[in-house]
Amino acid sequence: MPTLHWLTRDEDVRAAAKTPTRLLEEAPELGYGDRDAGNMLIQGDNLEALKALLPYYAGQVKCIYIDPPYNTGSAFEHYDDNLEHSMWLAMMWPRLELLRGLLSEDGSIWVSIDDREGHYLKIIVDEIFGRSNFLTSVIWQKIYTIKNSAKHFSDMHDFMLCFAKDSEHLKCNDLPRSTKQDNAYKNPDNDPRGPWKATPIQARNYYSKGEYKIETPSGRVIEGPPSGTYWRIAKEKFIDLDKDNRVWWGKDGNNIPAQKRFLSEVTTGVVPTSLWLHQDVGHNAEAKNEVREVFRDVNQTFLTPKPERLIERIFQIATNPGDLVLDSFLGSGTTAAVAQKMGRRY
Ligand SMILES: C[S@@+](CC[C@H](N)C(=O)[O-])C[C@H]1O[C@@H](n2cnc3c(N)ncnc32)[C@H](O)[C@@H]1O
Structure with missing residues (x-):
């Protein structure tokens, strides 16, 4: 199978194994709600956090959604998004490997990305998850207005790479009929x-x-x-x-x-498609409004959130109530908020 090579690859593919297993430390003063519900928000570098979760949650997570920095070259208020390409791959590889270890046999992972790194990412996820477990790359219409000042193309979509841990075991839910x-x-x-x-x-x-x-x-x-x-x-x-x-x-x-x-x-719902339009699952502006509503008193709200309806659609397809879900690039917390509302554990 063709694979992708970059300068530090040999080191990067060993990085997950080399990361020390640290213990998570509870901060009760930041806790909220029912402690026994088992839901967790973890602060810190996700490489260490994922490694720390592995002994407890290996093979238990039904659905992983991640929205890593797209490497757009921007310096956002809340995080930098400007790594040299190899460094971006070096960042992603060990995290994806640990995430795979956390997924259940009937689980799936959904990775938001755009054209800058998306095709390189696909090749490394193919290698980590196996090409036969690739399900689709969903096109999500994130913007519905045309930017006439764009140099060549007005960018209107992101995509989400969707992989099963084992495509033989994954069962996707139909969507409700509209x-x-x-x-x-x-x-x-x-x-x-x-x-x-x-x-x-x-x-x-x-x-x-x-x-x-x-x-x-x-x-x-x-x-x-x-x-x-x-x-x-x-x-x-x-x-x-x-x-x-x-x-x-x-x-x-x-x-x-x-x-x-x-x-x-007609008893069945509708089989999910690979084209997700803004009317059905939200768009960037909707996501920003949702964050503004929640963080009204905060001066600088989070700039790159995803709309709740997008994550809701993923959970409708890939999970059932009570299932465990995970997002290791949580940002403003959309995935946790949707999980809470939909009765998924997180
Ligand atoms: C694109 S944003 C995610 C937005 C999120 N989907 C939302 O709806 O708000 C990427 C997030 O990943 C976080 N991040 C980047 N590298 C990380 C790392 N190594 N460990 C933990 N979080 C990281 C950034 O701080 C940022 O909050």
Whole structure:
């Protein structure tokens, strides 16, 4: 498998093992809420913190979200984001290795990043997690306005690399159906079973029983499925569906038939996609507003937060209530806040 090389690589791949295991020290004066809930906010370098967590939480974390510095060359109020490229990789490697050790066999890790380091990052995560455990890189529309002063392209998205600890064991949850999706179901023939959506009965996949003549209610004979396709349903099943008024022939009874799928019979949610739009999961400006709301009395609020809806979407897909989640680049605390609201342990 091709791998990425940089000057200090040999040293960096040994860094996690060489990091001493230190004990976490409780600061009760900073504690809040139920101590036995087990939730933790840890202050310090995350390399040492992750190493300290390992003896207690190895293999137990269901979902890790991280939003490391993107290495944009900026000096933000709360942290520097300007490492030489190799140093950035050197920073990421041992942390990713420790994070992998913390993940459960059915767990997943989601890493926010942009084009500056993203492709280099993908190669090292491939190496640490295994290429077969790469699931997708989600495109997140972080900005919805075009910046006309941009030199070449107006940057509107980040991406999130999503890896399973073991893709054979990971089960992603479907997402709840949206009103917009439900509104696609109509009831033009006043079917007492309620709104339905017409879905084609032909498909490209070969089906041995998928070639037969059909006569429409208007008397037109359809010689067979459209060229290059097969009916998806055998003739007997098609006749049964039609008897049960589950076939739609168009208003005049003359169209190629389609199957009526009733909203009342749709039990599943929607499978997650790799394109996340700002309307659905928030955007940068929304995230900044959320932080401003929480830290009203603080002069300089955190500049690079993620919106809560983005993290919520990740947890909807990758976790269930009560699961343990982790973010080792916590920033303003969005991941912990969302975990708290969604009943995940953190
Ligand atoms: C991009 S921000 C994360 C923002 C966060 N997702 C939010 O919603 O607010 C990156 C954070 O990682 C922290 N960070 C960078 N290097 C770190 C390290 N070695 N140990 C712990 N935190 C680190 C920075 O201080 C910053 O708060």
